[in-house]
Every structure is written in structure tokens, then in C-alpha cells.
Amino acid sequence: xxxxxxxxxxxxxxxxxxxxxxxxxxMASSSSFLSDYFIGSREFGGLILAxxxxxxxxxxxxxxxxxxxxxxxxxxWVLLAMTQVATGYFxxxxxxxxxxxxTRHYKAVTLIDFLGKRYKSTSVVMISAISIIIFLFSAMxxxxxxxxxxxxxxxxxxxxxxxxxxxxxxxxxxxxxxFRAVALTDTIQGIVMFFGTLILLIAVVxxxxxxxxxxxxxxxxxxxxxxxxxxxxxxTNLYVSSFWILVGVGVVALPQVAVRAMSxxxxxxxxxxxxIGTIVVGFIMLNMHLIGVLARPVLPGIEVADxxxxxxxxxxxxxxxxxxxxxxxxxxxxxxVDSLLLLVSSSVVKDIxxxxxxxxxxxxxxxxxxxxxxxxIGVIAFLLSINPPELLIFLNLFAFGGLEAAxxxxxxxxxxxxxANKYGAIASMVAGxxxxxxxxxxxxxxGDLLGVDTVTIPxxxxxxxxxxxxxxxxxxxxxxxxxxxxxxxxx
Amino acid sequence: xxxxxxEDKRFKIAHREALIGCGLAVFNxxxxxGFAYGFGSKSPDEYTFILGFPAWFFYSCIVGFIVMVILVxxxxxxxxxEVSFGDEEDESDEVKSA
Numbered sequence: 001x002x003x004x005x006x007x008x009x010x011x012x013x014x015x016x017x018x019x020x021x022x023x024x025x026x027m028a029s030s031s032s033f034l035s036d037y038f039i040g041s042r043e044f045g046g047l048i049l050a051x052x053x054x055x056x057x058x059x060x061x062x063x064x065x066x067x068x069x070x071x072x073x074x075x076x077w078v079l080l081a082m083t084q085v086a087t088g089y090f091x092x093x094x095x096x097x098x099x100x101x102x103t104r105h106y107k108a109v110t111l112i113d114f115l116g117k118r119y120k121s122t123s124v125v126m127i128s129a130i131s132i133i134i135f136l137f138s139a140m141x142x143x144x145x146x147x148x149x150x151x152x153x154x155x156x157x158x159x160x161x162x163x164x165x166x167x168x169x170x171x172x173x174x175x176x177x178x179f180r181a182v183a184l185t186d187t188i189q190g191i192v193m194f195f196g197t198l199i200l201l202i203a204v205v206x207x208x209x210x211x212x213x214x215x216x217x218x219x220x221x222x223x224x225x226x227x228x229x230x231x232x233x234x235x236t237n238l239y240v241s242s243f244w245i246l247v248g249v250g251v252v253a254l255p256q257v258a259v260r261a262m263s264x265x266x267x268x269x270x271x272x273x274x275x276i277g278t279i280v281v282g283f284i285m286l287n288m289h290l291i292g293v294l295a296r297p298v299l300p301g302i303e304v305a306d307x308x309x310x311x312x313x314x315x316x317x318x319x320x321x322x323x324x325x326x327x328x329x330x331x332x333x334x335x336x337v338d339s340l341l342l343l344v345s346s347s348v349v350k351d352i353x354x355x356x357x358x359x360x361x362x363x364x365x366x367x368x369x370x371x372x373x374x375x376x377i378g379v380i381a382f383l384l385s386i387n388p389p390e391l392l393i394f395l396n397l398f399a400f401g402g403l404e405a406a407x408x409x410x411x412x413x414x415x416x417x418x419x420a421n422k423y424g425a426i427a428s429m430v431a432g433x434x435x436x437x438x439x440x441x442x443x444x445x446x447g448d449l450l451g452v453d454t455v456t457i458p459x460x461x462x463x464x465x466x467x468x469x470x471x472x473x474x475x476x477x478x479x480x481x482x483x484x485x486x487x488x489x490x491x
Numbered sequence: 492x493x494x495x496x497x498e499d500k501r502f503k504i505a506h507r508e509a510l511i512g513c514g515l516a517v518f519n520x521x522x523x524x525g526f527a528y529g530f531g532s533k534s535p536d537e538y539t540f541i542l543g544f545p546a547w548f549f550y551s552c553i554v555g556f557i558v559m560v561i562l563v564x565x566x567x568x569x570x571x572x573e574v575s576f577g578d579e580e581d582e583s584d585e586v587k588s589a
Contacts, residue, residue: 075548079527082552086516089563093512098505100576211543223535226545228527237528241520249516267573274571278563282556416509480502 005154005314008323009330012192013169016185016334020173023181046272049264051190052183053091053257053273054280055335065146066285068305070292074218074225076235078289083240085285086248087257088278092270094252095261098415100270102480103262110343111255111407112351114262118414118478121422122356127429129351131406132255133344137381139399140340144170144385146306147333153310154326160386166334167382174338174378175371182338183263189335194280196325197287200313204291207316208298217297225293242452245459246401253408254400256339341381345374401440401455405432408459409466417470418477424470432462501574511566519559526551 070077099114108114112132116125147170148163155162173181208214218225229235251257264270288309295312302308313322349370358365409432410425436458443454450457530538531547541549 075545079523079548079552082523082556085556085559086519089559089566090512090516093515093566094509096505096508096512097574097576098502098509101501101505101574104576212540215540215543215545219535226538226548227535228531228547237524241524244516244520248520266576267571271567271571271573274563275567279560282560286552286556416506 004319005323005326008320009154009327012324012327012330015188016173017169019184019188020176020181023184024176026180046264046269047276048183048187049260049269049273050088050276050280052186052263052335052339053087053260053277054284055186055190055193065306067288067292067295068308070289071296071302071308072305073230073235074222074227075293076228076230076240078286078293079228080235080240080243081247081285081289082282083243083248084251085278085282086244087251088281089274090249091252091257091261092274092277094412095258095415096270097267099258099261100264102415105480108262109259110346110350111258111411112347115407115410115414115425116351116355118420119410119422119425121426124410124422124425124429125351125355127426128407128410129347131403131429131433132347135399135402135406136255136340136344137377140337140344141381141384142399143333143337143340144381147330147337148385149306150310150326150330150333153307163382163385167378167385170334170337170341171375171378173334174341175374179263179339179342182335182342185338186335190280192324192327193284196327197284197291199321200309200317200325201287201291201294203316204294204298204312208294211294214294214297218293221297225296236451238451239448239453242456246404246453246455250400250404250408250455250459253404253406253411255403255407256336256343258407258411259343341374341378344377345370348373348377401453401458402433402436404455405436405458405462408432409462413466413470418479419470419474420466420478421470421473421475423473424466424468427469428462428466431465432458435461504572504574508571511570515559515562515566518562519555522555522558523551526555 066077066081070081102108102118103114106114106117108117112125112128115128144163144166147166148159151157151162151166152159157165173185205211205214208217215226222231224231224233227233228237228240264273291312292308295308299308299312299315302311310326313325317325349366353369354366406429409428410420413420414425436454439449439457440454442449448454527547529547530550531545535545539546544553
């Protein structure tokens with residue numbers, strides 16, 4: 001055990017717990033448990049909003065899998081990662097003000113609330129709830145595995161004990177604190193990541209004897225590492241560009257991101273979040289992936305790609321600093337897991353249980369149920385992570401792509417196209433998910449269809465299906481209801 | 492007062508800002524793609540290096556990021572309009588689970 005590394009980590013975890021407890025107190029004084037637990041009563045300012053988006057999105061894939069891939073593939077992977085800069089401004093501008101106004105009016109606290117009220121359809125709600133539960137659950141397990149690996153490589157504990165520690169801390173934290181706690185720690189974590197990646201990048205460049213030296217070494221080892229095409233020339237420009245859909249613009253449809261676009265306090269905080277979000281997301285993605293590439297000459301021959309960042313940090317930094325900086329990926333994973341866990345449990349509690357099983361559940365009951373369901377889902381994730389699937393990043397991306405294919409058009413067209421209706425939404429979700437799964441397995445067996453990432457084709461298929469079915473079963477144009485026109489089940 | 496006129500006005504602003512978002516993304520993609528594959532597709536031996544980085548990477552990823560930050564700043568500062576999100580009074584009328 002390396003205590004100089006572990007102590008800063010422990011301090012970090014302790015701070016996170018204090019925030020959870022503080023949030024829990026604050027929640028006790030709030031008038032609405034559901035709204036506070038799941039979206040923090042819509043009172044977040046710009047910094048918190050930006051950071052919680054960044055931290056949720058910048059998950060294990062960007063902190064371990066991403067730099068690990070950059071380590072073996074080279075600068076081409078950094079190029080690919082930079083498609084994510086768009087998430088900083090695109091989500092907030094597209095969902096932006098209209099989503100905020102409409103969800104407030106609907107009193108929606110989840111993406112599914114919005115879809116349910118926009119399309120007035122049980123099938124839409126059920127399909128979305130089930131896809132959120134399945135896909136986000138698999139994303140969450142990937143993060144869970146990543147968290148355990150990280151603790152394992154830092155402490156030398158066995159995988160299962162590391163997993164156990166990670167699960168316990170996440171669970172206690174989320175079940176007591178809710179969204180407010182998650183968003184607040186996201187902010188701290190975002191700040192740690194921002195400075196952490198910068199320090200680590202500088203340390204790696206210094207350890208490698210400067211950029212010129214490092215690039216000369218890379219060129220000498222394999223010139224492909226400094227091209228946009230990957231170490232074997234395997235990244236075509238079409239393939240890399242298709243990531244604009246998966247990790248750039250498609251992110252708009254991820255429920256964990258969309259829910260954050262309901263939680264801002266006012267226009268001012270949204271504007272500030274746009275600015276901060278773009279800077280932070282771009283900065284962290286650029287640094288983190290660059291570290292992966294530049295670490296190659298410094299620390300050659302790392303076999304498990306996910307361990308590149310922890311190993312490099314331990315190699316090039318003094319132990320205490322490494323501990324603080326490794327709190328960043330751990331933080332990233334915790335915050336992603338936290339918010340995914342919350343979303344899955346909100347789908348179960350809010351979208352299924354309260355909507356269809358017991359609309360008149362009282363506050364205390366809802367509270368116990370929310371915490372209980374969150375806990376149970378966490379335990380299941382723990383059990384599944386004991387025998388983890390191989391490649392973290394791809395499992396994670398599978399979930400992202402599936403959700404994007406399912407939700408992008410029902411969300412975006414539901415918001416902006418008045419002829420969007422439930423037939424279009426249902427058909428598009430079914431077509432999106434099934435073509436996504438189909439193409440996923442096709443691509444695994446025969447290589448990428450048309451040379452693009454798995455999500456690309458389903459996104460176009462679901463668009464066409466959406467428009468076609470909406471027009472086929474054409475209904476009255478939909479106008480968002482004005483004040484006091486909807487009958488709300490819980491008022 | 493005419494509630495619908497107010498809604499329409501807010502939505503109009505929102506629609507305009509969504510279009511700005513699309514515009515930014517299109518610009519971002521063109522910049523990113525143009526420099527990466529414009530400068531990066533020759534043989535690595537012929538690469539020029541700027542501040543230690545290969546030119547394609549420097550312009551596409553580093554300068555491109557800075558340009559986007561400046562553009563987003565400009566949009567936030569000059570193009571976005573502040574509107575109220577609530578249904579006027581009773582801002583805090585969240586879901587009550589009682």
C-alpha cells in the first residue's frame with residue numbers, strides 16, 4: 001500500500017461524504033422530495049451546471065479507456081476525442097431555453113416525464129423507461145468495473161475488495177444525497193479534473209524531455225502514431241468523423257445529460273454554463289487524451305490500456321500529487337455512476353411506479369422507495385461487476401449509442417416539430433434500438449457497415465421512421481400547452 | 492395579458508438559439524475536418540511541426556478548440572437573450588408528492 005497516494009484519495013472521499021450529508025439535510029427542508037432528489041429543485045447556477053454536465057459525461061471512458069486508446073492508437077484518437085468539444089455548447093443551445101420552459105410547465109423531473117406529457121402515450125413512457133433501465137444499467141456497470149480497477153491499481157487490494165469499497169461509497173452517497181449532492185460533488189470533481197489533467201500533462205512532457213523529443217520518439221517507433229489515421233492506419237476519416245454523432249451532437253439525447261438541461265435556475269446560469277462547459281470539456285478532453293499519447297515514450301509497454309493514466313501518474317509525479325490527481329478519474333467515475341444510478345432509479349420510481357402503479361403514493365413512501373430502489377440497483381450492479389466484461393470503453397459506448405438512437409428524435413423533434421406524434425416516437429424508438437443492436441452485432445462480425453461507427457446508421461434510420469410514421473398517422477399539430485391547462489396527476 | 496403572445500416570443504428566441512447551436516457545430520466540424528485531413532494526409536516525414544505538435548493536430552485540435560471557445564463567448568455575449576423560464580408566478584411549484 002502506498003499511503004502517500006491513498007491519503008489524498010481518502011480525504012477526497014471524505015469531503016464527498018460531507019456534501020452528501022449536507023444535501024440530505026437541505027432536502028429535508030424542501031417542499032418536494034421528488035423534485036429535489038432527482039433534479040435538485042431546478043436551482044443550479046452556471047458553474048455547477050457546467051461542471052455536472054462535464055463530470056457526468058467525462059466518465060471512465062474519457063479518463064481511463066480514452067487515454068488508454070490514445071496510448072495505443074496515437075494522435076488519431078485525440079482527434080476523435082476532440083469531437084466532444086461540441087457537447088459543451090450544443091446540448092445547451094439545442095435543448096436550451098425551450099426545453100427549460102416546457103419542462104417547467106410540465107413539471108417534468110425526468111426525460112421520460114417530458115416524453116410522456118408531450119406524446120401522451122403509455123407506450124412511449126414504457127419503451128423509454130425500459131431502454132433507460134437496460135442501457136444505462138450497462139453503462140453503469142462499465143463505470144463500476146472501472147472504479148474498481150482504479151482502486152485496485154492504487155491500493156493493491158484484490159479486485160473484489162476494491163469493487164466492494166467502490167460500491168459501498170457510491171451507494172451510501174447517492175442514496176442519502178440525491179441529485180443535489182451529485183451535482184455539488186461533480187463541481188468539485190470537475191475542478192480537480194481540470195487542474196489535475198493540466199498538471200499531469202506538464203509532468204509527462206517534462207518527463208519525456210519536451211514535446212520535440214517525445215514526437216521524435218513516437219516517429220521513430222511508428223510514424224503512424226502522429227498521423228490522424230491510427231497506428232495501423234485503421235482510422236479512416238469517415239469513421240472518425242462519424243464520432244461527431246456518437247460523442248458530439250448525439251449526446252443531446254442522453255437522459256443523464258438532458259436531465260441537467262432542466263435543472264438550471266435561469267437564463268443567466270444557462271449562458272454561463274455554455275461558456276464554462278465548452279472550455280472545461282475541451283480542455284479536459286484534449287489534455288487527457290494527449291497525456292495518453294505522450295506517455296508512450298515515457299512509459300513504454302503498458303499492456304492493460306486502462307491502466308495507462310494511473311501508472312503514468314505514479315511514475316511522473318510525487319506520490320501525494322499523484323494521489324490528488326488520481327482522485328480525478330475516481331471522481332469522474334463516481335459522479336457518472338452516481339447520476340446513472342439516480343436516473344435508473346428515477347425511471348423505476350417516478351416513471352413506472354408513480355405513473356402507473358400508485359399515483360397517490362405519499363411523500364414518505366416515495367422517499368423510502370426512491371432510496372430503496374437506488375440501493376437495490378446498486379447491489380445488482382456490484383454483483384454483475386464481479387465478473388466484468390472485457391473492454392470498458394466499448395460497453396460504455398454501446399449504452400450511449402443505444403440511448404442516442406432511441407431518444408434523439410423523440411426529444412428533438414418533439415420539442416421543435418409540431419407534427420411529431422406518438423406513432424412517430426414509438427416507431428422511431430423501436431427502429432432506433434433494434435437497428436442499433438442489429439448493426440452492433442453485424443459490425444462485430446463483419447467490420448463496420450459503410451465504414452462508420454455503429455450509431456450513425458440507426459440515427460438516420462430512426463429519423464426517417466419518425467417523420468414517416470408521424471406523417472402517416474398525422475394528427476393535429478401540437479402546441480405546447482400554456483399555463484394551467486394540463487391536469488397534473490400530482491397536484 | 493396575452494399568455495400565448497408571450498410564449499410565442501420566448502419560443503422564437505429559443506428556436507433562433509437552437510439554430511445558432513447547429514451553426515456552431517457545422518463550423519466546428521468543418522474546421523476540425525479541414526485542418527486534420529488537409530494537413531495530416533501527407534506522409535509523416537513531410538509534416539511540419541508547430542510548438543512541438545504536428546501542424547495538422549495543432550490547427551485542428553488546439554487552435555480549433557480555442558476558436559470554438561471564442562465563438563461561444565461571442566454568441567453568449569452578443570446573440571443570446573435572457574428570458575424567464577417559469578410560468579410567471581409560482582416559480583417554485585415543483586412536483587409535490589403529497
